[in-house]
Amino acid sequence: xKRFAKQFVPALIAVLLLSGLLLVPAxxxxxxxHFFFGLNIGIPMVPHAVYPYPAPxxxxxxxxxxxxxxxxxxxxxxYYDPYGNWVFGYYRYACPPxxx
Numbered sequence: 001x002k003r004f005a006k007q008f009v010p011a012l013i014a015v016l017l018l019s020g021l022l023l024v025p026a027x028x029x030x031x032x033x034h035f036f037f038g039l040n041i042g043i044p045m046v047p048h049a050v051y052p053y054p055a056p057x058x059x060x061x062x063x064x065x066x067x068x069x070x071x072x073x074x075x076x077x078x079y080y081d082p083y084g085n086w087v088f089g090y091y092r093y094a095c096p097p098x099x100x
Contacts, residue, residue, distance in 0.1 A: 071094060
């Protein structure tokens with residue numbers, strides 16, 4: 001019995017180790033370095049994403065009226081400047097001071 005145990009136990013350990021090696025995947029053996037460089041030129045083949053939600057409604061702001069009267073347009077007649085050039089007449093706004 002001792003002689004059988006001395007031969008059987010090492011053979012059993014060897015068989016278990018070899019069968020364990022068969023269960024190890026082969027991926028580490030086939031390991032490679034992957035390098036990729038891409039460049040996109042042109043129009044995309046996929047259209048842009050369309051969102052299913054509608055656009056929010058517009059906010060209505062009522063017109064703001066000024067509490068003071070608007071400025072009046074006053075005609076300024078033409079004149080000669082100090083260099084002798086004629087300056088044509090034009091309309092300008094005459095706004096009175098409102099205290100600020």
